[in-house]
Amino acid sequence: MNFKSIQRVLLAAFLFLCCWGANAQHQFGNSRVSGDFGFNGMYYIPDSLIGAEPVDSKVRGNAFLNLLYTNGGFSAGARYEFYMFPLIDFEKIGYRGQGIKYFFADYTNKFISVTAGNFYEQFGNGLTLRAYEDRQLGIDNSLLGARVKATPYKGIYLKGVWGIERDNFEPYLGRQDYVRGADVEFSFGEMFPKIQEKGFTARVGASFVSKFEKSKDDLYFTVNDSAGGISEACIPADKLPENVANWAVRGTFGYEGFRFDAEYARKMNDPNISNGFIYKPGEALFMSATYAMKGFGIAASFIRADNMEYRSQRWMNLNSELMINCIPAINRQYSYQLIGDYSYASQPNSQIGAQLQVNYQIPKKSALGGKYGTDITFNYSRFHNTDQVPVQEAIDNGSPCGTMGYTSSFFKFGPDLLYQDIGLEISHRFNDKRWKWILAYNYITYNLEILQGHAGMMRGHLVASDLSYKITPKHALRLELQHLYTKDDEGSCAYAMLEYSFSPSWFVSIGDEWNYGNPIESHKIHYYNISCAYVWNTTRIAVNFGKTKEGILCVGGVCRAVPASFGCGLSVTTSF
Numbered sequence: 196m197n198f199k200s201i202q203r204v205l206l207a208a209f210l211f212l213c214c215w216g217a218n219a220q221h222q223f224g225n226s227r228v229s230g231d232f233g234f235n236g237m238y239y240i241p242d243s244l245i246g247a248e249p250v251d252s253k254v255r256g257n258a259f260l261n262l263l264y265t266n267g268g269f270s271a272g273a274r275y276e277f278y279m280f281p282l283i284d285f286e287k288i289g290y291r292g293q294g295i296k297y298f299f300a301d302y303t304n305k306f307i308s309v310t311a312g313n314f315y316e317q318f319g320n321g322l323t324l325r326a327y328e329d330r331q332l333g334i335d336n337s338l339l340g341a342r343v344k345a346t347p348y349k350g351i352y353l354k355g356v357w358g359i360e361r362d363n364f365e366p367y368l369g370r371q372d373y374v375r376g377a378d379v380e381f382s383f384g385e386m387f388p389k390i391q392e393k394g395f396t397a398r399v400g401a402s403f404v405s406k407f408e409k410s411k412d413d414l415y416f417t418v419n420d421s422a423g424g425i426s427e428a429c430i431p432a433d434k435l436p437e438n439v440a441n442w443a444v445r446g447t448f449g450y451e452g453f454r455f456d457a458e459y460a461r462k463m464n465d466p467n468i469s470n471g472f473i474y475k476p477g478e479a480l481f482m483s484a485t486y487a488m489k490g491f492g493i494a495a496s497f498i499r500a501d502n503m504e505y506r507s508q509r510w511m512n513l514n515s516e517l518m519i520n521c522i523p524a525i526n527r528q529y530s531y532q533l534i535g536d537y538s539y540a541s542q543p544n545s546q547i548g549a550q551l552q553v554n555y556q557i558p559k560k561s562a563l564g565g566k567y568g569t570d571i572t573f574n575y576s577r578f579h580n581t582d583q584v585p586v587q588e589a590i591d592n593g594s595p596c597g598t599m600g601y602t603s604s605f606f607k608f609g610p611d612l613l614y615q616d617i618g619l620e621i622s623h624r625f626n627d628k629r630w631k632w633i634l635a636y637n638y639i640t641y642n643l644e645i646l647q648g649h650a651g652m653m654r655g656h657l658v659a660s661d662l663s664y665k666i667t668p669k670h671a672l673r674l675e676l677q678h679l680y681t682k683d684d685e686g687s688c689a690y691a692m693l694e695y696s697f698s699p700s701w702f703v704s705i706g707d708e709w710n711y712g713n714p715i716e717s718h719k720i721h722y723y724n725i726s727c728a729y730v731w732n733t734t735r736i737a738v739n740f741g742k743t744k745e746g747i748l749c750v751g752g753v754c755r756a757v758p759a760s761f762g763c764g765l766s767v768t769t770s771f
Contacts, residue, residue, distance in 0.1 A: 230262040231770035233330075237282055239762040245720055246745055246759040253762075255280045259330075273298040278364070284748075284757050288514055290333045292364025297337060308344040313337045316356055318378040318402035319445045322460035322479050322503070325521035326360070332748065332755050334515050337361050338374060350385030354378040360507045360517050372507045374519055376404035396449040403442045406507055406519060410435045429596035430472055439465045441477075441505055441520065457482045460503070460520075466597075467509040469544060470502050473589075473600030477502035479522060479543075492554040496525035501581045501603055504543040514755050524752020525550045526576040526616060529637075531659050532690045532708060533679040537641040538749035539578065539614040547608055548578030567624040574618045580609035580645070612652075615640040633661040643684060647747065655681030669698045680712075687712030702728040708744065734769035 236256030241249040256277075263272040274297040281290050299312030315337055318324040328335045340358025347353065357375045359367050380400035384391035410432040443460035462477035483496040500522045507517040515521075522543040527550065529538070552574040557564035582604045589595040620635040637657040643649040656679070663673040677690040692706030708722040724741030745759040 226264065226266040228262070228264050229771060230260065231768065232258075232260045233769075234258045234765070234767045235282065236766075237760070237762050237764045239283065239760060242742065242759075242761040244717065245722070245742055245761060247742070247761045248758075250283055252280055255282050255286075256765075257281055257285060257330075268303045269301070270303075271298075271300040283760065284755070285333050287758060288333050288755060289363050289516070294364070296335075296361065296364065306346055308342075310342040311340075313339050313361070314342050314356075314358070316342060316354070318354070318376065318404070319400055319443055320456075320458050320481055320523055321521040322458055322481065323402045323404040323441045323443045323505075323520055324356070324374070324376050324378075325519075326358075327521075329750055329753070332515070332750055332753060334753065335361055335363075336515065336518060339367055340373070348386070350382040352378075352380045352382070360519065362507075362517055371409035372407060374404065374406050374507060376402065378402040394451045396447065396454070398447040399445070401442070401444045403440065404519065405438055405440045406505070407438050408508060410437055429594065430466055434597075435466060435509075436464060439463050439505075452487045453485070455482075455484045462503055462505055465502075465505065465509075467504065467506065468512050469504045469506075471594070471600065472596045473502075473598060475502055475600040477505070477544075479503045481523060481525075483525070490556040490558065494550075494552045496550045497548075498522070498525050499547040499581065499605070500541075500543050500545070502544055502600075515753055521753070522546075526578070526614065526752075527552060527574045527618065528751065531635070531637075531657065531677055532692075532706075533659075533677045533688050534637065534639055534655075534657050535748070536744070536746035537639055537653060537655070538747065538754065539576075539616075539641075539752065540646055540747070540749060540754040541752035542578075542580070542613065542645075545580040545583070545609070546578050546613060547581050547606075548576065548613070550574065550576040565623065566626045567628070570620075570622040572618075572620040572622075574616065577615045578613040580611045580613060582607040582609045611642065611645060612640060613642045613645055629665040631663045633659075635659040635661075649684070651683060653681060653683040655679050655683065671696045671698070675706075682712075685710055685713050685718070700730050702726075702730075706741075710744075733771065735767070737764075737766040739764045739766075 258277040338358030383397040441462040445458035464474040466472040479500040485494040557569040559568040583601040588598040618637040641653040694704040726739035728737035
């Protein structure tokens with residue numbers, strides 16, 4: 196281990212020790228100081244067999260420290276982040292640097308809330324604005340500026356924001372792009388309580404967001420040659436809109452066990468690199484309906500997004516960097532290891548699809564339900580690209596750049612299937628309450644070419660079993676078995692994991708993923724992992740050793756690439 200690596204380990208240890216002794220919030224009269232600290236580090240070992248390349252520094256880690264001061268309606272906080280030697284998957288998405296990248300002051304009373312500094316915010320379902328953080332994915336698109344929230348009357352909510360979007364560790368100074376927006380929502384149940392007492396719920400809202408980006412004469416070129424190179428400019432700078440608006444209307448209506456939600460958004464012409472610099476407006480529609488009664492529930496959702504990628508800067512096209520809005524993923528989310536690499540990533544520029552889920556409980560104390568009942572969940576989801584017919588001008592020019600691009604029938608499914616999932620899950624707790632068994636089956640169809648850039652389509656059958664046994668009130672065992680059968684991509688895989696927990700402090704697990712069906716004999720690899728975690732009050736320490744397969748990591752339809760790795764990891768989180 197070289198001197199720089201030792202320095203990094205000592206720095207991480209120092210930050211950890213600073214917080215180790217702080218196991219409670221500190222009170223000073225009416226004031227209170229609290230916070231949390233996190234460290235996630237890794238010692239990397241090269242492994243050419245799995246594609247884990249040698250790295251310039253074997254010891255790497257991400258760390259952060261949050262501090263929060265509150266006194267009555269006033270609060271202020273700051274977060275220091277240390278990513279000077281980040282984990283390799285964060286470095287590959289440009290996450291490298293250190294400093295105080297999040298700070299704010301806020302005053303809130305019954306009628307108004309004013310924030311200055313960094314803040315997160317979402318309007319409606321996020322079709323116009325979603326500023327949020329997800330440390331797993333390396334996403335933090337907080338806004339640096341000002342926000343005002345007001346409640347002038349019970350059930351009426353107003354929001355206004357202005358700010359510059361965070362771009363990893365790039366400086367804010369000198370930026371010539373910013374976001375401003377407003378949102379209003381009316382909750383009729385709060386305004387008229389008698390409606391709510393009769394089982395009715397009703398909310399309506401609207402939002403408007405505008406981004407400004409100054410045109411630069413020497414920057415606007417488009418990728419349109421066969422080799423993927425940069426050709427001559429196709430749009431003069433003075434023809435690029437510097438202000439691009441995005442607005443939406445939404446509503447929620449319910450009666451007893453029924454609920455219906457809908458939101459429609461429309462984005463003005465926004466030529467950018469992801470859409471080939473076309474002038475076509477974008478639009479999105481999200482709808483969902485649910486009905487629930489004792490022992491039965493049904494939920495259906497629909498999403499359509501066409502040319503709705505909305506970023507602070509036109510040339511950004513990586514992951515979710517500088518994304519202003521978010522198109523939600525409506526397909527069912529899974530934690531199964533073997534279909535993690537085939538999770539559906541929401542496609543803001545071209546997707547149309549639907550999801551249906553039915554939940555049914557076989558009654559308790561029946562022949563099939565047993566003492567505690569049996570839960571059955573069926574789900575089906577299917578997504579296509581949108582129907583797109585090039586406009587004549589784009590055909591004549593040989594490129595859509597500078598034109599309206601294409602026309603599209605709103606409810607017509609495009610020719611390319613992106614993703615399909617047919618799933619069935621059965622959960623049963625045996626008469627001996629200590630045993631619980633979950634059995635699941637999924638048939639997945641996944642477009643590798645469009646969603647990951649690899650040729651072909653993956654069609655696979657997944658069978659998963661999760662058996663848990665409570666030995667004593669504090670001791671428990673859990674066995675998870677999975678098998679993915681497919682002749683596509685890298686072939687079939689098997690996975691097994693055994694976990695022992697001693698509540699509330701200790702957790703130990705050992706798991707192995709075996710890619711036994713890989714068509715390349717030398718790639719029939721075991722990806723094993725051993726982990727152990729200890730929890731003490733508000734502190735959690737976890738260590739792990741093993742191999743990680745190259746693939747993708749998805750959370751809520753937002754994904755990023757994960758490189759192959761091998762080594763030993765340490766994770767520490769604590770709050771005070």
